[in-house]
């Protein structure tokens with residue numbers, strides 16, 4: 001990140017003491033130490049200099065994902081080159097990062113409006129003092145993933161699916177991460193013996209038909225290393241599909257290069273689940289990455305997390321989900337933010353998610369509406385939550401509410417056999433039941449239905 005003006009930035013690569021066989025690939029691609037002198041300039045002009053430096057990065061360098069990875073912003077001195085920070089804010093950030101580290105790619109940083117303290121990209125990537133002042137709320141491992149680990153790195157909770165956690169390294173450390181507990185354990189990548197143990201377990205359990213490869217972020221591994229693992233999983237006959245969970249298309253889309261896509265296309269069917277949370281993340285680079293994946297035969301789904309002050313309005317979710325469809329990414333899940341220590345300030349009441357879905361339904365294509373789910377504590381699994389559209393139900397009929405709040409009677413079919421259902425020889429034998437609402441449709445106004453698209457939901 002060369003720049004003529006101060007602050008100067010130098011890069012020092014740290015060779016990893018990795019146990020894996022791909023050291024020649026320098027995996028992950030090194031670490032950065034950025035040297036600045038905070039005395040150089042007052043914070044705001046330093047920040048302007050930082051963004052100027054980003055603009056000066058040559059296009060070929062900007063397209064190099066390893067350059068972004070090596071130049072991640074990981075400490076307060078580096079950050080203050082880009083974002084105006086008071087001395088109090090700097091002190092708070094130093095305190096937070098002692099417990100919960102920071103890592104932001106230059107690409108993702110470039111999406112932040114440095115003058116907006118409430119910027120949705122900033123809230124996802126820059127630590128907040130609330131991570132420790134509210135730090136006693138929640139649990140370290142609310143989903144109890146450790147309990148369900150059958151061999152190190154392999155979680156087997158549902159009969160036909162397993163989760164392979166290959167590494168705890170991510171290009172960006174998202175402030176709402178469910179696996180925040182892993183951040184203190186140092187950077188690790190599963191070694192070849194551990195991978196063999198996972199593959200062996202999958203091979204011996206024939207009910208497993210779906211393997212989810214996740215992390216950390218599995219795409220921090222080099223493409224040859226990833227291919228080595230994927231090819232082993234693919235060689236198991238009873239494995240039908242492989243899913244990859246990654247945030248690279250959002251935080252470092254340059255990683256989705258031709259080499260990676262060509263490799264993935266050899267081991268299909270592979271599905272890729274990514275994690276856009278705000279429409280500001282849908283950039284030309286991100287769109288190009290998703291397009292490259294889709295053209296390589298890899299469907300892309302989105303799993304977003306509902307975050308206070310980031311995407312907790314109907315308007316934001318509509319823009320996000322409609323924007324995703326435009327880049328051929330299907331909105332799949334909207335997760336209630338898990339009860340993880342250090343994330344309380346970003347969590348919303350469950351009602352917020354339900355009201356957002358209610359505000360979207362009917363106002364946009366069903367394809368643009370994700371399923372709102374709560375991942376239950378203690379490994380209870382995912383529960384979808386929906387607005388209630390069925391106001392009453394008997395064996396004969398339901399009273400249903402549509403998105404405008406209008407009520408409708410709906411005759412409830414009783415299966416293929418028409419006997420004993422008011423029918424004889426396929427014809428209705430008894431008079432048609434009298435609909436409680438009569439023939440005219442009544443307009444009622446349930447709370448939250450009307451004008452729900454304009455509701456801003458905050459607790």
Ligand code: SF4
Nearest residue numbers: 170173174177216247
């Ligand atoms: S990419 Fe996923 S695993 Fe990595 S920090 Fe973000 S939320 Fe956590």
